[in-house]
Amino acid sequence: MALDKYEVHEHDVIVIGAGGAGIRAAIEASAQGAKTALICKSLFGKAHTVMAEGGIAAALGNVYPEDNWKVHFRDTMRGGKMLNNWRMAQLHAQEAPDRVKELEAWGALFDRTPDGRILQRDVGGHRYARLAHVGDRTGLEMIRTLQQHAVHKGIDVFMECTITRLLKDGDRIAGAFGYWRESGRFVIFKAKAVVLATGGIGKIWKFTSNSWEYTGDGVTFALDAGAHLIDMECYQFHPTGMVWPPSVRGILVTEGVRGDGGTLKNALGERFMFKYVPEFFRAETAETAEEADRWYTDKKNNRRTPDLLPRDEVARAINTEVKAGRGSPHGGVFLDIASRRDAESIKRRLPSMYHQFKELADVDITKEPMEVGPTAHYMNGGVRVDADTAATAVLGLFAAGEVAGGLHGANRLGGNSLSDLVVFGRRAGLYAAEYAKNFKGALTVDAGQVEALARACLEPFERTGGENPYAIHQDLQECMQSLVGIIRTEGELKKALEEIATLRERCRRIKIDGNRQYNPAWHLALDLHSLLTVAHAVTVAALERKESRGGHTRDDYPKTDPALGKVNVVVRKVRDELAVNREPISPMPPELTKLLEGDK
């Protein structure tokens, strides 16, 4: 059987995903001389990265000269509750400044300090103002800069092209299989190396800041191909999403609002975060509102406001306030910047938040508080990679960006994702190109396997069953929202596993009407495999971690367990079943341990 009835492309390196990580990887691979393709589900420039608001973390030391990579490393590890891959945290802190400067050299216009350098802003968990930013649209600046830089580098861009499966030759990667959204025609990419840069999984929850693209495809491809996932239970719920009106629930309110002086208040008008300072952060957190307010302008003599504790702490606190009946009218809490900063500076520093609330909620944030509550936001864990090379456990498969796990441990700090994308995107591109260059053998794509994949994709058109893919997706979101949300228990997690199994059954009866041309029902039907796989992986990992740490909170095990702080929960696929294990984290070398001591 031959492949000649299919459209086939051949490259040294293909990068799946065109957000910050994917574009940076493609730029690097191409610069190394590899013939490179960049593939994405949406139009070029519309990936999640475009939505990032607050900024990109890098210890440039422009605002606080005392800042350096060592402090950034320490903050990242502490924010991640020490589950992080320490080598990734080190490389990230060391290389982020160069990557930010590189963006500037490629044309990005970051906001400036009075002496004309890159300005940096505060967000949670970073000891110093560290986030380079452009108002509250940093991601747009970043993706456009990368996109425009990439355009002139001879990279082949395939947009609105969805990959559904990786192809292997024996134990090596050989390419990927997918379809064009526009025509529904299948397409085969033959490649020596594949970089996954597909982003996260937020669409398994009902209230989410994520777009339709976040169905967990890359995580699923990796799992199906034999790679390992880590820390899937530690999903990040961002504390501040919009809660009203219902149709916008979940849309993100940037942490930059709190970084710029906004505070959280409950229905009684209390700045409740002072009640929720955990022991771990007590020494470095302000005890009174006065001290917290002074901290914004004088960081030497005051400690940081508890409004800027790491996200997991703030999300849990809001959850508790609402449960205790001290929430806002629509089930959130208040975020007030109106009474704290003048209207002009709010509009200048947070233009898109101003716009977003004005247009979508009829709220003028320069005059009234916002109503906010937790929203599913970011996959802290993901595909396990080698810190230096971004290689996964599968030969020829690399991963970078949100899809990869390790850097953030149990909880990511604000701004550490955009820096992650460019630091590890570059590394993935570099080492994928090197792998491709060194690989001298021949790779074959099995025509029989391709035939079977194509047939499976088309099945939903031929069925007589009556299931609607949108309804199955909605039921999955309800299930995950109520049973695998911020606070978890064993009973609920087990119930979720049963429901996920039922939903998988229902998928076998999906019937798609219409034809293959730009048919979103069909696209969703195919995405459901990934959605259910990642929902399953999160749930089994959550069952395995019998403690509370970072993004993972168990009502039945509310404390952290020091023994579990030394292991990652690892998920793999073994004979079509998910297998879960605890695996020890490798010990940190003394020169890094030293950086964490002395400031508990």
Added chain:
Amino acid sequence: MPDAIMRVWRGDATGGAFKEYRVPTDEGMVVLDVIHKIQATQANDLAVRWNCKAGKCGSCSAEVNGRPRLMCMTRMNLFPAGEPITVAPMKTFPLIRDLVTDVAFNFGVAKTVPAFKPGRSEADGTFRMMQQDIDRGQEFHKCIECFLCQNVCHVIRDHPENMPAFAGPRFFVRLAALEMHPMDTDSRAEYLRLKAGLAFCNITKCCTEVCPEHIHITDNAIIPLKERVVSEYYDPVAWLLRKLVGK
């Protein structure tokens, strides 16, 4: 709340028609919510592009009651309750299906724009730029590439035959951003005149009116570019001087 009456374009390159749907609505809904509701319950295969649902990605452009808009930022309460609302794809670009058009034209133009060409940086690899010198550039960088301005510009909307010789307002914004970048050393006057077709623009300002990012496309980008082309073409010394003093 009465049901919304939506007249949505259904069809592909070979033809189509408006189809009417009645949809129950909730408080605060935007047009994109209603389209999604139709998709989930009445027309599973209804094709539409979207990503962020917050006016940040520029994917969901369409013509709502004849006006080019982002569907995710268009509140239903903008329209009188109970009256039919039409939703049509952007007219200037070839139709793929339903509300989705082929915007490849724009990605084609993007490839031809001469790249950023920076001058020397400081020893630490960064630039020194004052905030007031990049304010204008930052205004242009707000562009979310919704292509609504391209869609509304009569130069290509009424005359598709002009497309090969006209970059369109989105790219005038891009070119202005490059030309006004304090560190840029290139001149794009030749490109603007011969390839981008700047002279086609007769400053009708339709593009500025539809820009969801409120970029002053005509006043801040197009008019200064036109002045530059004139002065650089006829007075290269003035151009050189301007590049040297960085204004």
